[in-house]
Amino acid sequence: MVYLTLAGAILAEILGTTAMKYSDGFSRLWPTLTTAVCYLLAFTLLARTLKTMEVGIAYAIWAGVGTALIAVIGVAVFHESVTALKITGLLLVIAGTAALHLGGSH
Incomplete structure (x- = not known):
């Protein structure tokens, strides 16, 4: 159940960040409100996750x-550039997250 709650927090954060891009610097009402609601949900679910998961592990995964x-x-929606350095950086983030998770207590 804790991983489901964490997945919900991640999804809410992703939706909030995407809405933030559409908010045009918080100058558009509905994307701005969507951002606020999604981040409130993301932090609420992350807080619930922290009741049973180590903060370092949960935050690293999130x-x-x-x-x-x-x-x-x-890249897919906003047509941002892809470079070898960006891909390497993302792979390092994923590897670091996995290492923290594997090194944590279960």
């Missing part, structure tokens, strides 16, 4: 997976 997925959305 931030790492969120960062990687937002980078993919940036």
